[in-house]
Amino acid sequence: MDDWQNGGFGLYIHWPFCQSKCPYCDFNSHVATSIDQDAWARAYLAEIDRVAEETKGRLLNTVFFGGGTPSLMKPELVATLLDRIGASWTRANDFEVTLEANPSSVEAGRFRGFSEAGVNRISMGIQALNDADLRRLGRLHSATEARAAFDIARDQFSRVSFDLIYARQFQTLQDWQSELQEALSMAVDHLSLYQLTIEQGTVFGARHAKGGLSGLPDDDISADMYLVTQDICAKYGMSAYEISNHARPEAQSRHNLIYWRYGDYAGIGPGAHGRLTQQGKRFATHTPLSPQIWLDQVERVGHGEQTREVIPSPEQALEYLMMSLRLTEGSDLQRYQALAGAPLEVSRITSLVDQGFLLRQDGKIMATEQGRPVLNAVLRELIT
Secondary structure, eight states, rough: OOOGGOEEEEEEEOOOOEEETTTOOOOOEESSSOOHHHHHHHHHHHHHHHHHHTTTOOOOEEEEEEOOOOOOOOHHHHHHHHHHHHHEEEEEEEEEEEEEGGGOOOHHHHHHHHHHHHHOEEEEEEEOOOOOOOTTTTTTSSSHHHHHHHHHHHHOOOOOOOOOOOOOOTTTTHHHHHHHHEEEEHHHSEEEEEOOOTTTTTTHHHHHHHHHOOOOOOOHHHHHHHHHHHHHHHTTTEEEEEEEEETTTTSSSSHHHHTTOOOOEEEEEETOOOEEETTTTTEEEEESSSSHHHHHHHHHHHHSSSSEEEEHHHHHHHHHHHHHBBTTTTTEEEHHHHHSSSSOOHHHHHHHHEEEEEEETEEEEOOOOOTTGGGHHHHHHHHO
């Protein structure tokens, strides 16, 4: 059995366009005044056909429309792509199709169209539940619009997730506790809760470098916010199954689990990357960041990939460890050894267990509540 089958197989489709660029965002997203969705349909379909030919006979577990803002896509385009996908692969019984949406692009009719097209899960970028913080984050919607958009999504889809960012400017621990409790009272089955990080190459990054991003909580308060998040979510029956993701039982994001369990996934669209196993070798695939370059390349060359490189087995082992330790279920030591060709050093594991950062049981290692907030340091101790 190829290693990827431990994690499953998914398809990621990147829609690179947004109505505006958020100042904290380092994703591959672009603002465009006009979009030829027919041209994008042709390119996506050509790539779906190519990937399907390479992965014949596989069971497809998930499709994820990410971005950018995929809710700006026409429902007819989503339907066209999902029809071709359905004709190209056998789909799992619990087949999951997620589409990311921003509240400012939500309309009841559009969401109904996505549902009819085959989307069965929505992931909504709400980010904050008060207008002052939404303005600071550069969001186009208000808190009222966010709640209304969420209600529309809940009426159309049985599975709805939304994102919030914490450790925002001028946010206190009490502010976050109140906001999180409101979010949990709204939540259907899944929440993604991210600490604000200041990334180089973003507007926030440039502003912070000049000393202009005031009011950010210090590290101690940010750490307290993380710990409070774990406690409150657990009390509401939405414990963390991954460092930043919380869900009710059986409501985890199946697509993201493919990443964290180190399965195979094909990346289609500008800036999309993938992991694909062919004839016993696992490849890392990357595509051009520029939407126009990617579109032109698909038409001119016949594929949208920029690079395809073999991942050596030891590097696969490291990728598996880094991804799987993010999950509360942890990492399988035998699987790591099979990839690496050698086991993890027992003395390193034992030291981290004794310090309370890892738990070892049933052939697995898991990060503890104490270990998850410092996972990067735990990984360094394990592998360097």
